[in-house]
Amino acid sequence: MRAEIDARQHELTLVLPQALTIEGDAIRLEQIVTNLLGNAAKYTPAGGRIELKLVRNGEEAVLTVTDNGIGMTADFLPTIFTLFVQAERPLDRASAGLGLGLALVHKLVGLHHGTVHASSPGLGRGSTFVIRLPAPHGLIVPQPLSEDVTGDTALTVTHKILVVDDNADAADSTAMILQLEGHEVKVASNGPAALQYATEFRPGVILLDIGLPDMDGYEIAHRIRAIAGLAHTVLIAVSGYAGEDHRERARQAGFDHYLVKPAGLSRLNELIATSRGDR
Structure with missing residues (x-):
């Protein structure tokens, strides 16, 4: 730093x-x-x-x-x-x-x-x-494992998730948190990248910020729903607006869920669990 x-x-x-x-x-x-x-x-x-x-x-x-x-x-x-x-x-x-x-x-x-x-x-x-x-007193520092030691320590990947946010810090931190939960995550910062990843990565869940500069989340959601094979992808809108008119617009765009900032990790995990896009 x-x-x-x-x-x-x-x-x-x-x-x-x-x-x-x-x-x-x-x-x-x-x-x-x-x-x-x-x-x-x-x-x-x-x-x-x-x-x-x-x-x-x-x-x-x-x-x-x-x-x-x-x-x-x-x-x-x-x-x-x-x-x-x-x-x-x-x-x-x-x-x-x-x-x-x-x-x-x-x-x-x-x-x-x-x-x-x-x-x-x-x-x-x-x-x-x-x-x-x-930090207990007398903690013994373990020796590193030898390179040939293997074990079933890998996290089980349960969902493929695409995070779409034009703020790099926000997107990367969200991805890290979801990876800690055992998910495979990719990040897109704009509409064209989001559509490309949706087509190639085939995520089961897309966490999509509404306020993007080039193409807003509603337009991206419309286009994702038109991509063959993504009918069951769970689209989660992320917005700073809580009004029912905003929620209704999200529903019409094809979103399954609507998160208002700030949102708790437990609530996000609940929504991700609804995905039928398990690997």
Whole structure:
């Protein structure tokens, strides 16, 4: 993250112990830290301050990331770990992605039997994220498995899912979360790519953002329904509008379900389970 932090001229302070061992997946733990640091860098005006601190507290490792950036309102805080949440910001849409990154953090921390908590004094007053992970004393670090050791450890792929969103952060984070659930996922950022993937990938589920710049989700849904063999593909609309007129327009376009931002992962999983596109 150093290049991004330096590019924004932030002052980064690291407070780290000599050694603190936990049991976990190194790649996923890295994703947790880089998501938190990435958000801090992105949502802190140039020349800001970011601190990353790691300490032991009893049988826990406590990671704290603090910034003096845009902060969050009290009513926004309870929603930040749900899907499709984005903070109010004076930045262009390409800088969005806060909510999905945090949903991924929440999922990964939970898989490590930990907790994550967010706080902020208010808009313009920065944010603090605290992650607690089990770190029992005397934890023995296992030796790496030899290359010839094999086992049935792979996740079972239950659905082929296409995520369509023009926001790269949001799309990639959604894909990561769904992959953690065991699905095979591809990402498209615009209408033509969505139609191409729908034809070639033959997904059982398509998670489709309505507000796309070149071709909106309604038009894409119409065209997907005209593709041979995709009659039973489950189309899930993702929209910031909750009115019945928007839902009716989605039904007419061929959507099976309509998700209003923000949406919980459990609700998304329920809708995906309706798919008849199992592999």
